Amino acid sequence: MTGYTPQEQPCEVLQAKRKVTLGLPAANSPSERRFPLTPEGAAMLCERGFDVRMEAGAADVIHFDDDAYRRSGVKITDRRDTLQCDIIIHLPALGADDAAHVKTGAVLMSLLHAGQQTAEAIRALARRHVIGIALDLVCDDAGHLPFADILAEVDGRAAMAIASSLLADPVHGKGILLGGIAGIVPCEVTVVGSGIAARAAARSALGLGAMVRMFDNDVYRLREALYEIGDRKVTGSAMHPRVFASALRTADVVVATPTRYPVEIGCDVVDEMKRGVIAFDLARSEVSSVFPSLACIDLAEAGTGECNPSYRVRTCYVNAGSAVPRTAAMALSTTLLTLFDDIVVCDGLTNAIRFNKGLRDAVYIFRDKIVNPRIARIMGMQASIDINLLIQFS
Numbered sequence: 001m002t003g004y005t006p007q008e009q010p011c012e013v014l015q016a017k018r019k020v021t022l023g024l025p026a027a028n029s030p031s032e033r034r035f036p037l038t039p040e041g042a043a044m045l046c047e048r049g050f051d052v053r054m055e056a057g058a059a060d061v062i063h064f065d066d067d068a069y070r071r072s073g074v075k076i077t078d079r080r081d082t083l084q085c086d087i088i089i090h091l092p093a094l095g096a097d098d099a100a101h102v103k104t105g106a107v108l109m110s111l112l113h114a115g116q117q118t119a120e121a122i123r124a125l126a127r128r129h130v131i132g133i134a135l136d137l138v139c140d141d142a143g144h145l146p147f148a149d150i151l152a153e154v155d156g157r158a159a160m161a162i163a164s165s166l167l168a169d170p171v172h173g174k175g176i177l178l179g180g181i182a183g184i185v186p187c188e189v190t191v192v193g194s195g196i197a198a199r200a201a202a203r204s205a206l207g208l209g210a211m212v213r214m215f216d217n218d219v220y221r222l223r224e225a226l227y228e229i230g231d232r233k234v235t236g237s238a239m240h241p242r243v244f245a246s247a248l249r250t251a252d253v254v255v256a257t258p259t260r261y262p263v264e265i266g267c268d269v270v271d272e273m274k275r276g277v278i279a280f281d282l283a284r285s286e287v288s289s290v291f292p293s294l295a296c297i298d299l300a301e302a303g304t305g306e307c308n309p310s311y312r313v314r315t316c317y318v319n320a321g322s323a324v325p326r327t328a329a330m331a332l333s334t335t336l337l338t339l340f341d342d343i344v345v346c347d348g349l350t351n352a353i354r355f356n357k358g359l360r361d362a363v364y365i366f367r368d369k370i371v372n373p374r375i376a377r378i379m380g381m382q383a384s385i386d387i388n389l390l391i392q393f394s
Helices: 039-047 058-062 066-070 079-083 119-127 146-168 196-207 219-229 241-250 325-345 349-355 373-378 387-392
Strands: 021-024 051-055 075-077 087-089 107-110 130-134 188-192 211-216 234-238 253-256 278-281 296-298 315-318 363-367
Touching: 021 079, 039 051, 039 066, 039 325, 051 058, 051 079, 058 066, 058 325, 066 075, 119 130, 119 363, 119 373, 146 196, 146 253, 146 278, 146 325, 188 196, 188 241, 196 211, 196 219, 196 253, 211 219, 211 241, 219 234, 234 241, 325 349, 349 387, 363 373, 363 387
Parallel strands: 021 051, 021 087, 051 075, 087 107, 107 130, 188 211, 188 253, 211 234, 253 278, 278 315, 296 315
Antiparallel strands: 130 363
């Protein structure tokens, strides 16, 4: 009887692949209360194979404790450990001390915040060959800015929610309803601009029953906004000086958003506005302000209940989105998941930058080279380097 001869059997061997680490340090700026990931968003990244690490207490600003993230698979650690991750998400500009501790060759994702960037911090990032990506400059295939647009929508809706609350405040506000009631004329809201933030503010104001006027110096965009919202609901106009000044004089709420040509409302017009008018400057930048004569209250630095002025004072608020940081975090989480899916499909960030022009244009520092004009000016450079040349020869 013939016996059986044992044969070699190939055995599949799984090689362990090191997970990409993703760090979430706490925001180190008093003017930024938004956080990039909710526990649900962090859990989805963990499921995609990322090793997510968060600084203890970093999500307190959006009222999630460390245990919520720990249950989602996130490792709670210290700031130094999060800065040593392969990818770091920190919405405000990093300070020089933090930049000096970033892992060599890491990817830093933040908002550009050109006015908060320092030459010392940029030099520290360059020495460590960091790739810096400004999330608000990331562009998709359709030419949209997904991060900037979602944050603009949050700003617009938050502005009207805050305005309604401030007007109804019986102590510091006027004690009136934004939308009025039967027999009572509703409040007037003047919206400057017709982009995403302006449209969001207008819709919210209309939903609350207010009368809304919208002005823009880009008539084509204004026409598109009125068509989208409904021109019978919103009164739209080009920025004819007398018409615009008249609308500002009678407005209870003014929401200024980014426009194609920057708008500045001078003190002569401001002095004719209503006492107790509530203004929001959603177009404020490091070099310009729509209301230069008004003192601004930063909603990221104090809760709205702590910074209500007298109803006799004209007040301007900035950073409206930071007053609702949890909503911003949910919006950012969804958008970040889409971005990371694109990076995974391209088999790494370098390939994603190489093949995705919208992501490539958002890079402001590529290893030790400055590739963004605004950051180049901070560094005292006459011009930035073309990242396309660096990618081509890398």
